[in-house]
Amino acid sequence: MANQLKYRFGIDFGTTNSATVGYAFMGNSFEKILYGDDEQRPVPSVVAINKETGEVYTGRTAWERRQELSQECEFITSVKSLLDQEWSKIIAGKKWTAVEVAAEVFKGLQQNVYDRTGIVMDEAVVAIPVGLKAPKRRLVRKAAALAGLKISSFVSEPTAAFFANYRDIRNDNTVAVFDWGGGTLDVSVLQHYEGKILELATGGQPEAGDVIDLKLAEKIHAKIARKKKLNISFEDMSPINRDMMLVRAERAKRAMYDDDTATISINNYGEFGAVRETLDYDWFSEIIDSNVNKAIECFDKVVAESNVGIKNIDRIIMVGGSSNLRPLIEKLYARYGEKLYFPEETMWNVGLGAAMLATTPGAYYSNQKIGVRLSDNTLFPLLRENEEITKWSVKHHFGIVDTSKEARFVFGGSADLDDDDSKYVTLPVPAYVFLQEQIILEANVDEDLVFNVIASSSMRTSEYNRIWKYERLKCYYQLPKEGGVFD
Ligand SMILES: Nc1ncnc2c1ncn2[C@@H]1O[C@H](COP(=O)(O)OP(=O)(O)OP(=O)(O)O)[C@@H](O)[C@H]1O
Numbered sequence: 001m002a003n004q005l006k007y008r009f010g011i012d013f014g015t016t017n018s019a020t021v022g023y024a025f026m027g028n029s030f031e032k033i034l035y036g037d038d039e040q041r042p043v044p045s046v047v048a049i050n051k052e053t054g055e056v057y058t059g060r061t062a063w064e065r066r067q068e069l070s071q072e073c074e075f076i077t078s079v080k081s082l083l084d085q086e087w088s089k090i091i092a093g094k095k096w097t098a099v100e101v102a103a104e105v106f107k108g109l110q111q112n113v114y115d116r117t118g119i120v121m122d123e124a125v126v127a128i129p130v131g132l133k134a135p136k137r138r139l140v141r142k143a144a145a146l147a148g149l150k151i152s153s154f155v156s157e158p159t160a161a162f163f164a165n166y167r168d169i170r171n172d173n174t175v176a177v178f179d180w181g182g183g184t185l186d187v188s189v190l191q192h193y194e195g196k197i198l199e200l201a202t203g204g205q206p207e208a209g210d211v212i213d214l215k216l217a218e219k220i221h222a223k224i225a226r227k228k229k230l231n232i233s234f235e236d237m238s239p240i241n242r243d244m245m246l247v248r249a250e251r252a253k254r255a256m257y258d259d260d261t262a263t264i265s266i267n268n269y270g271e272f273g274a275v276r277e278t279l280d281y282d283w284f285s286e287i288i289d290s291n292v293n294k295a296i297e298c299f300d301k302v303v304a305e306s307n308v309g310i311k312n313i314d315r316i317i318m319v320g321g322s323s324n325l326r327p328l329i330e331k332l333y334a335r336y337g338e339k340l341y342f343p344e345e346t347m348w349n350v351g352l353g354a355a356m357l358a359t360t361p362g363a364y365y366s367n368q369k370i371g372v373r374l375s376d377n378t379l380f381p382l383l384r385e386n387e388e389i390t391k392w393s394v395k396h397h398f399g400i401v402d403t404s405k406e407a408r409f410v411f412g413g414s415a416d417l418d419d420d421d422s423k424y425v426t427l428p429v430p431a432y433v434f435l436q437e438q439i440i441l442e443a444n445v446d447e448d449l450v451f452n453v454i455a456s457s458s459m460r461t462s463e464y465n466r467i468w469k470y471e472r473l474k475c476y477y478q479l480p481k482e483g484g485v486f487d
């Protein structure tokens, strides 16, 4: 059996583009597979649904036939950003939720894997933005499950990018990752020592490429409107015209990476007719200046929170499409010079890191303790520091020692917990049987690294159970000693 070919997959489920990376294994040898389109690029996270028939198109096909399909299809872009909103739309008589649309993105990725290697991708490690809240993580899981894809674990996008570059940066102890994509900026400061990888600080903002495209489209529109002396705002243009402008604004933005001008032309821009506008780099740079500054501020804030100080950061790994904005690169170079590191194949980095994790399941360990504060303020430990938390759980029984009608648990053990009011869990107790009664406290860490506590009474039905969830559990990842794909 050892010589059977096995596959492991990692997915970067991006706002704009999604990347699937696989590893094919045979014994100790392995091969990396990038599941891109014909030009070896990740697949656009776009879904088109026919308004009459309900037929679904995804990925590059949908993107490239965008013009042609625009009349007959409903286009849904950036579905990742819609996931936690109450988004839904009736198309061809069926109500589509964001989760269902996201499932189509996953199905498209699976189809791509099947077409290339004849394998059904039914399990993968999926990268998600830092600090993605548990409810949204559940929605991502749900979308994947609808496509028949089990998410074996999540990894944060910057950490995945770190893994992808592990070979080159293994001797750097402190690394910052700047991942600016279409939907979010994700920043992370990681400490790394002998395979132990710790997120010192993470942060981000939901302002990225999509926001810049919209701003540019509006400004270009305003330029045209001024010239043509037509007082119609961008919002008042038809969705198709707005979309045409957005596509061109995005293209011009990318061109500015190495060109000093970019020309936009649209043959039939609604009431404006044929339009043509040349943009120059200085104009562009000024328009996006505030976005660039905001991103740098966000980065600085995360670095400050990490308490290591910028001088002690050995490298800044720049990933994500928006990290190619020339005004950003110029500013960052002026500040951080040689610390900046631009990996090759940056668009595959996050997916690759996720796939590496899928092949080499190391383990997560707690980097903090959690316990119950007793009446004398000592801490009764539940989870200790450096404990392995993969499938971790404990169960404790507490007696009731007074006649109070409530059992009250106060959790503590780390600074953020001790300051937080939500750490109280109270359980109503039937007082007349207090001597026999036991309060049972069960704690576990689930697959999303959420610390859960269930408090129950031995004398009460489960409807009296109380639950406490702690979503900010600090943990670190330990790479296995045998490096495999990491070596
Ligand atoms: N050369 C470039 N200059 C500026 N922006 C670029 C360039 N190339 C790509 N982009 C922008 O990068 C964004 C896509 O980046 P990426 O593929 O990293 O995002 P994503 O992973 O889909 O999004 P997220 O990580 O936010 O979910 C788009 O907004 C795109 O316009």
Ligand SMILES: [Mg+2]
Pocket (backbone or CB within 6 Å): 012, 014, 015, 157, 179, 181, 182, 320, 350
């Ligand atoms: Mg991304």
